[in-house]
Amino acid sequence: MLSELHEELRRSVRDFVAKEVLPVADVLDREEKDIPDEIIKKMAELGYFGLVFPAEVGGVGLDYLALVLVSEELSRGWLSVGSVLTRNLITGILIQSHGTEEQKRRYLPGIASGEILTAAAFTEPDAGSDTAGMRARARRDGDRYLITGAKTWCTFANRAHLLTVLARTDPDPAKRHKGLSLFLIEKEPSDDFDPPRIAGEPIPTVGYHGMHCFTLGFQDCPVPAENVIGGVENRGFYQLMAAYESARIQTASRAVGVAQGALDLALKYAKERHQFGQPIGNFQVIRHKLADMATEVQAARQLTYYAAAMKDTGRRCDVEAGMAKLFAADMVERVASEALQIHGGYGYSKEYSIQRYWRDARLFRIFEGTSEIQREVIGKRLVEG
Ligand SMILES: Cc1cc2nc3c(=O)[nH]c(=O)nc-3n(C[C@H](O)[C@H](O)[C@H](O)COP(=O)(O)OP(=O)(O)OC[C@H]3O[C@@H](n4cnc5c(N)ncnc54)[C@H](O)[C@@H]3O)c2cc1C
Numbered sequence: 001m002l003s004e005l006h007e008e009l010r011r012s013v014r015d016f017v018a019k020e021v022l023p024v025a026d027v028l029d030r031e032e033k034d035i036p037d038e039i040i041k042k043m044a045e046l047g048y049f050g051l052v053f054p055a056e057v058g059g060v061g062l063d064y065l066a067l068v069l070v071s072e073e074l075s076r077g078w079l080s081v082g083s084v085l086t087r088n089l090i091t092g093i094l095i096q097s098h099g100t101e102e103q104k105r106r107y108l109p110g111i112a113s114g115e116i117l118t119a120a121a122f123t124e125p126d127a128g129s130d131t132a133g134m135r136a137r138a139r140r141d142g143d144r145y146l147i148t149g150a151k152t153w154c155t156f157a158n159r160a161h162l163l164t165v166l167a168r169t170d171p172d173p174a175k176r177h178k179g180l181s182l183f184l185i186e187k188e189p190s191d192d193f194d195p196p197r198i199a200g201e202p203i204p205t206v207g208y209h210g211m212h213c214f215t216l217g218f219q220d221c222p223v224p225a226e227n228v229i230g231g232v233e234n235r236g237f238y239q240l241m242a243a244y245e246s247a248r249i250q251t252a253s254r255a256v257g258v259a260q261g262a263l264d265l266a267l268k269y270a271k272e273r274h275q276f277g278q279p280i281g282n283f284q285v286i287r288h289k290l291a292d293m294a295t296e297v298q299a300a301r302q303l304t305y306y307a308a309a310m311k312d313t314g315r316r317c318d319v320e321a322g323m324a325k326l327f328a329a330d331m332v333e334r335v336a337s338e339a340l341q342i343h344g345g346y347g348y349s350k351e352y353s354i355q356r357y358w359r360d361a362r363l364f365r366i367f368e369g370t371s372e373i374q375r376e377v378i379g380k381r382l383v384e385g
Pocket residue numbers: 119120121122123125127128129130152153154155156205208213363366367368369370371372373376
């Protein structure tokens with residue numbers, strides 16, 4: 001079902017991953033080191049940040065199918081590398097769909113080329129799934145806003161040039177989702193951030209080690225008034241919900257990539273590992289595990305391709321994107337766990353790559369909307385239409 005262009009793109013990403021990502025992924029993961037700048041620079045040169053952005057703004061002008069193919073292959077090597085694209089996708093889509101002309105001119109070319117790296121500061125310590133319950137406050141002060149409040153789980157915030165921050169412009173908490181706005185905050189990439197304007201502390205995590213996550217504290221952080229996305233207050237929640245469509249499709253493809261990577265390792269190990277005088281892949285129980293895993297990966301891939309193809313038609317596809325993300329998130333946890341099981345005791349050793357996939361796989365049911373919330377969104381649309 002893929003065009004020659006898509007096939008060629010996929011081949012070239014596979015080459016990139018084999019040469020640049022796989023040789024370093026395990027070591028960097030073990031040492032909890034950030035993805036090297038050189039990898040990000042090469043991804044930028046290859047156009048990965050601009051896949052779905054039009055040529056007029058410096059993008060590559062391809063489609064969502066291209067984006068999911070690239071994201072899958074990158075994540076098949078290392079989830080963190082497949083995830084470098086996610087935040088630029090979210091911020092880029094937000095600006096492309098809702099931004100002012102000046103915001104598009106100022107930020108989109110850099111986001112599409114990868115010169116501007118972005119991070120998303122939506123989640124708060126007391127408001128995760130309940131986006132409408134966010135409390136960080138943006139107070140108008142002449143021709144600027146002053147943002148004060150706490151955010152958490154801001155992935156890649158240290159290395160970002162631009163933070164996309166959700167904050168409350170209407171102080172009445174009863175307004176909930178009707179009182180939130182999105183702000184673009186420029187900053188220098190730095191592990192020290194810029195306290196007290198912006199303070200940041202890393203959060204130690206089980207996996208996802210190439211992308212560090214941070215708690216952020218904003219203290220009267222000034223933002224020019226023209227940096228409210230779209231130039232109007234209190235539209236942030238709606239703008240964000242629309243961008244989640246794109247993000248969930250890309251996240252589903254990351255899950256498919258991690259699952260395929262785990263399956264690759266399990267298959268290789270099943271052929272190499274001998275017990276009872278023969279490769280363990282000869283045992284029917286192992287073959288059946290592999291068959292189930294491969295079938296599940298393919299099912300998730302097809303749901304993801306379908307959501308991407310639907311997105312490419314320009315039609316609303318929040319349910320399709322949600323289904324792909326939900327199924328892929330549950331699937332990757334099962335597949336990675338079975339892949340580790342096939343490795344026996346060695347699977348539990350840090351010397352083998354499979355434990356990296358297993359740790360990374362666990363994340364998918366949590367971020368970009370938990371699986372519980374995903375079911376709520378899909379169920380609500382089914383029942384209420
Ligand atoms: C590694 C990592 C990276 C992340 N990166 C980012 C990022 O870059 N930017 C950002 O803003 N956020 C990020 N997040 C945050 C992520 O989006 C949130 O963790 C997620 O939305 C869940 O919020 P929470 O952790 O506060 O859990 P909670 O909302 O407190 O949920 C706790 C549990 O209750 C369930 N639950 C909550 N409400 C309901 C309900 N109505 N019905 C049924 N069940 C419910 C949840 O599904 C979950 O199982 C990241 C998280 C992680 C772990």
